[in-house]
Amino acid sequence: MSKSLPYSVKDVHYDNAKFRHRSPLKVLSQSLLTLNTKRDYASCSTGKFLILLLVFGIACLILMGTKNPDDSALNEKGKVTFVGGLRLGRLLRKPPRIPPRLSPDEGQLKDSATNGSNSDPKWAARQQCVKDAFDYAWSGYRKFAMGYDELMPISQRGVDGLGGLGATVVDALDTAMIMGHGHIVSEAGAWVEAHLLERISQKGQVNLFETTIRVLGGLLSAYHLSGGEHGAMNMTHDGPKPDVYLNVAKDLADRLLSAFNSSPTAVPYSDVILRESTAHPAPGGMSSTAEVASVQLEFNYLSAVSGDPKYSTEAMKVLAHIKTLPKTKGLVPIYISPQSGEFVGENIRLGSRGDSYYEYLIKVWLQQGGKMNSNFTYLHDMYTEAMKGVRHLLVRKSVPKGLVFVGELPYGSKGEFSPKMDHLVCFLPGTLALGATKGLTKEKALAENLLSFEDLENLKLAEDLAKACFEMYEVTATGLAPEIAYFHTEEYSEDGLEGGNKSSVYAKDIIIKHADRHNLLRPETVESLFVLYRITKDTKYRDQGWQIFEAFEKYTKVKSGGYTSLDDVTEVPPHRRDKMETFFLGETLKYLYLLFGDDSVIPLDKFVFNTEAHPLPIRNT
Numbered sequence: 187m188s189k190s191l192p193y194s195v196k197d198v199h200y201d202n203a204k205f206r207h208r209s210p211l212k213v214l215s216q217s218l219l220t221l222n223t224k225r226d227y228a229s230c231s232t233g234k235f236l237i238l239l240l241v242f243g244i245a246c247l248i249l250m251g252t253k254n255p256d257d258s259a260l261n262e263k264g265k266v267t268f269v270g271g272l273r274l275g276r277l278l279r280k281p282p283r284i285p286p287r288l289s290p291d292e293g294q295l296k297d298s299a300t301n302g303s304n305s306d307p308k309w310a311a312r313q314q315c316v317k318d319a320f321d322y323a324w325s326g327y328r329k330f331a332m333g334y335d336e337l338m339p340i341s342q343r344g345v346d347g348l349g350g351l352g353a354t355v356v357d358a359l360d361t362a363m364i365m366g367h368g369h370i371v372s373e374a375g376a377w378v379e380a381h382l383l384e385r386i387s388q389k390g391q392v393n394l395f396e397t398t399i400r401v402l403g404g405l406l407s408a409y410h411l412s413g414g415e416h417g418a419m420n421m422t423h424d425g426p427k428p429d430v431y432l433n434v435a436k437d438l439a440d441r442l443l444s445a446f447n448s449s450p451t452a453v454p455y456s457d458v459i460l461r462e463s464t465a466h467p468a469p470g471g472m473s474s475t476a477e478v479a480s481v482q483l484e485f486n487y488l489s490a491v492s493g494d495p496k497y498s499t500e501a502m503k504v505l506a507h508i509k510t511l512p513k514t515k516g517l518v519p520i521y522i523s524p525q526s527g528e529f530v531g532e533n534i535r536l537g538s539r540g541d542s543y544y545e546y547l548i549k550v551w552l553q554q555g556g557k558m559n560s561n562f563t564y565l566h567d568m569y570t571e572a573m574k575g576v577r578h579l580l581v582r583k584s585v586p587k588g589l590v591f592v593g594e595l596p597y598g599s600k601g602e603f604s605p606k607m608d609h610l611v612c613f614l615p616g617t618l619a620l621g622a623t624k625g626l627t628k629e630k631a632l633a634e635n636l637l638s639f640e641d642l643e644n645l646k647l648a649e650d651l652a653k654a655c656f657e658m659y660e661v662t663a664t665g666l667a668p669e670i671a672y673f674h675t676e677e678y679s680e681d682g683l684e685g686g687n688k689s690s691v692y693a694k695d696i697i698i699k700h701a702d703r704h705n706l707l708r709p710e711t712v713e714s715l716f717v718l719y720r721i722t723k724d725t726k727y728r729d730q731g732w733q734i735f736e737a738f739e740k741y742t743k744v745k746s747g748g749y750t751s752l753d754d755v756t757e758v759p760p761h762r763r764d765k766m767e768t769f770f771l772g773e774t775l776k777y778l779y780l781l782f783g784d785d786s787v788i789p790l791d792k793f794v795f796n797t798e799a800h801p802l803p804i805r806n807t
């Protein structure tokens with residue numbers, strides 16, 4: 187089925203057929219011919235001809251009386267022929283594709299939605315539950331693991347899995363600011379002020395990407411939200427002054443720059459020794475494509491606020507370099523060599539090691555003002571081509587129920603397709619929707635005629651993929667998604683590997699292998715639900731987010747404090763792992779909180795979220 191018919195041909199074009207413009211003449215004649223098949227009075231060909239003639243005459247009269255505002259401009263250019271006021275060219279020319287009108291359903295959605303403000307007490311109460319969950323997670327961390335990277339909630343101790351920079355403190359900081367948890371901002375901010383510079387100067391190996399997205403991103407967002415850039419935001423008066431965050435960020439970034447400076451090419455090394463300001467490749471020599479291409483939002487913003495271009499210059503060289511490399515319909519292998527600067531292998535996927543490459547293409551372009559014909563337009567072009575590649579090469583439908591998912595090409599486009607989808611891929615619906623409307627609501631983007639046909643295709647794909655991501659939760663016994671799912675297709679099936687929720691409509695479509703049944707409290711699905719809710723205003727995304735939140739509450743909350751990862755989401759009660767990942771506070775709870783809240787908080791046309799959910803302002807152009 188789907189193998190021979192790519193998504194873009196079979197589904198999107200078909201689904202979007204209703205968006206295409208038909209000329210009034212075509213509409214009238216088509217309706218008439220449809221009527222003809224049903225009505226006796228027009229059953230003979232002379233009758234058809236006379237009626238067509240009549241309708242044509244009426245159409246002419248209508249058009250003569252209607253003056254299109256565009257007419258004068260066209261007239262001036264002398265491009266059209268008028269016959270008694272009727273533009274013949276307009277009737278004969280192939281009509282352009284125009285954006286769709288809002289359907290009655292969408293109209294209702296708009297009316298029932300709270301034009302951005304959270305006037306519905308149900309959602310305000312649910313948002314409060316998320317705020318309480320954050321408090322609970324933080325208190326557990328603070329009690330057992332303050333200053334460590336992560337909490338092990340079952341063992342009730344801390345662990346340094348990310349190099350020892352107190353990653354949970356920094357990852358959680360801006361979420362606390364957004365939620366208005368003043369006491370947590372004070373505690374976390376005080377820890378940063380008292381310890382982080384010293385830690386940075388003493389610690390050894392850290393990963394460039396992880397440290398950039400979690401720690402540097404967290405510091406920069408805290409800087410902005412606490413009133414950096416002359417009080418631009420000032421969400422909180424708690425904690426240290428904004429410059430404290432900025433100074434630590436600069437010190438950290440200066441050391442991270444060694445990953446770029448030590449490499450013989452534009453592609454940075456993966457690991458940095460902080461205390462030495464030196465860097466080296468990862469074991470095996472390769473860097474991940476997603477890692478080297480997902481540090482630019484942070485380095486760009488640091489250059490903007492520090493006035494020193496060196497951070498941005500180094501980071502942007504990576505993207506400019508990747509632009510020159512050969513790709514498969516815009517898609518890229520997941521490994522790249524800092525030695526040669528070339529991609530390595532053919533493994534193409536939007537899951538681990540590939541994901542945020544695609545996310546940053548569009549987000550960096552948006553961060554720099556989102557303008558066509560700027561120095562950054564190449565990023566928009568690379569993104570557009572890549573999403574075309576996704577639609578043509580990676581999107582399939584499952585059987586029997588037809589979930590739209592994104593698979594992998596482990597051996598490149600000539601090799602076999604794998605119907606495997608990491609939960610990590612669930613960032614994509616949000617990114618697709620954001621890329622389509624540039625952060626505006628769909629309603630506004632449509633009203634202002636801003637959506638191209640391509641944007642509409644991407645928006646449709648975003649909604650379809652968000653469904654598959656949600657069903658990865660719905661299909662399991664716990665209501666929580668596994669780390670990886672396979673989709674049953676005509677070419678691929680495996681029995682006896684269902685998620686454990688027999689009442690799910692998609693129980694047969696989703697295969698969950700034993701090794702993939704863990705859940706790390708990851709954010710990607712709720713991230714996409716949040717973005718899609720903001721853009722479409724469809725409250726189903728809020729409902730789905732709430733269902734996921736309730737499942738986290740039920741199965742991952744630990745009595746003594748904090749939340750934990752799980753070993754197996756397909757059994758109840760699930761066996762628990764012993765780790766609260768920093769992104770549960772940095773991302774998962776932040777996106778849930780924003781999903782249930784007011785649209786004016788971190789508006790999507792004014793901020794871009796880095797891949798760890800740290801909001802950074804879009805440059806004023």
Ligand code: DMJ
Binds near residue numbers: 541610708797798
């Ligand atoms: C986060 O650190 C980031 O979102 C990253 O891009 C992917 N993995 C985790 C969350 O799952």
